[in-house]
Amino acid sequence: MSSYKETATRESCFQPGSTLCPGCMESVAFQNIGRVTDNGVKTIFTIGTSCGEVSTLAFPDVVAWGRGNAPPEAFEKSFSIIHNVFESAPTLAESIRDVADVLTSCGALQRPVQVLSFSGDGGAIAIGLRPLLHTIHRRTRITITVLVNEFFANTGFQYSPAATPFSDTSTTPAVGPTPGNLNMPLDYVHLAIAAGADLVAQISPAHGKLFMKTVEKSLECQGTAVLFVPAPCISGWKYDDGRTVELALLGARCGIFPTFIWERGQGGAVKDCPLEASERPRIEEFLAPQRRFAHLVETRKDTGEVVARPGREQTLEKLRAWTESNVERLYALAKLK
Numbered sequence: 232m233s234s235y236k237e238t239a240t241r242e243s244c245f246q247p248g249s250t251l252c253p254g255c256m257e258s259v260a261f262q263n264i265g266r267v268t269d270n271g272v273k274t275i276f277t278i279g280t281s282c283g284e285v286s287t288l289a290f291p292d293v294v295a296w297g298r299g300n301a302p303p304e305a306f307e308k309s310f311s312i313i314h315n316v317f318e319s320a321p322t323l324a325e326s327i328r329d330v331a332d333v334l335t336s337c338g339a340l341q342r343p344v345q346v347l348s349f350s351g352d353g354g355a356i357a358i359g360l361r362p363l364l365h366t367i368h369r370r371t372r373i374t375i376t377v378l379v380n381e382f383f384a385n386t387g388f389q390y391s392p393a394a395t396p397f398s399d400t401s402t403t404p405a406v407g408p409t410p411g412n413l414n415m416p417l418d419y420v421h422l423a424i425a426a427g428a429d430l431v432a433q434i435s436p437a438h439g440k441l442f443m444k445t446v447e448k449s450l451e452c453q454g455t456a457v458l459f460v461p462a463p464c465i466s467g468w469k470y471d472d473g474r475t476v477e478l479a480l481l482g483a484r485c486g487i488f489p490t491f492i493w494e495r496g497q498g499g500a501v502k503d504c505p506l507e508a509s510e511r512p513r514i515e516e517f518l519a520p521q522r523r524f525a526h527l528v529e530t531r532k533d534t535g536e537v538v539a540r541p542g543r544e545q546t547l548e549k550l551r552a553w554t555e556s557n558v559e560r561l562y563a564l565a566k567l568k
């Protein structure tokens with residue numbers, strides 16, 4: 232493994248010039264993954280239609296991806312990025328790995344390649360759940376990255392199965408007595424383990440060093456590595472500019488999307504999110520800055536305390552109970568070998 236300092240100061244293949252919203256966590260993820268993959272091995276990315284794709288690859292603004300002035304023959308600096316239909320990024324990455332392995336076995340490819348896919352949570356765990364699970368099931372040697380912003384964002388912030396309970400989305404609106412999304416999230420971490428992944432993590436770029444190390448570890452994995460990356464979305468979560476990293480840390484620490492790293496045969500760990508609820512930040516701290524929860528909580532003007540809006544007390548307690556079960560579930564999954 233490389234030192235953090237060395238990895239963090241590498242050139243990234245993700246350059247300025249995208250049209251991702253300022254403050255979008257996805258650009259931080261791309262920048263840091265781009266640094267880790269600048270490791271002397273040719274990189275091939277696949278990317279399904281998503282904010283990360285339409286905001287970085289749309290013609291004629293294909294300006295976000297590139298490694299400076301490296302010439303095409305600089306194999307160790309080169310990378311490709313292939314856009315695919317919405318739901319198929321893991322499967323396209325699988326086929327690229329298969330072709331690379333065939334070319335290697337017949338001597339036509341002399342040097343290794345590393346293959347990573349990018350999807351949104353809509354692409355990976357809603358419409359693309361089948362390609363995701365079957366690619367994992369075939370134990371393909373790739374890194375699957377799922378940028379979890381909890382919506383189908385670029386098509387209008389529709390609900391996805393990763394949406395936090397009771398969040399307001401365009402297809403689960405908080406209107407009248409209805410408190411937003413009534414579905415409990417799909418247990419995608421467990422699904423990835425059950426499907427056969429060798430490394431499964433839920434990890435935010437806000438946990439900088441750990442994020443880089445986990446991406447690096449995924450590239451060394453001999454089976455399928457799946458990284459779920461919680462991605463606070465300034466436009467859909469509706470928070471003030473400058474709070475992206477703070478919300479990523481709060482969401483992880485309060486138990487909404489705890490940091491989790493697991494390897495087959497070794498088990499795993501939940502990090503920076505204690506099992507004991509009293510040792511975690513209250514979920515209200517995470518909810519209050521986001522207007523997608525404005526129907527649920529309010530800040531008292533006199534004390535500054537965040538409390539349930541009148542009539543929403545039971546809903547807030549239900550969300551607290553789900554958060555508790557979410558943390559307990561990940562601690563239990565960490566014990567699996």
Ligand SMILES: Cc1ncc(C[n+]2csc(CCOP(=O)(O)OP(=O)(O)O)c2C)c(N)n1
Binds near residue numbers: 353380
């Ligand atoms: C089979 C199919 N259904 C729907 C669409 C339209 N579509 C394109 S991107 C998208 C939403 C993507 O959501 P997500 O994967 O979560 O990425 P995000 O936009 O949130 O980054 C949809 C519905 C499509 N391209 N193909």
Ligand code: SF4
Binds near residue numbers: 250257385
């Ligand atoms: S809508 Fe959200 S996920 Fe999409 S670019 Fe903007 S902040 Fe990022």
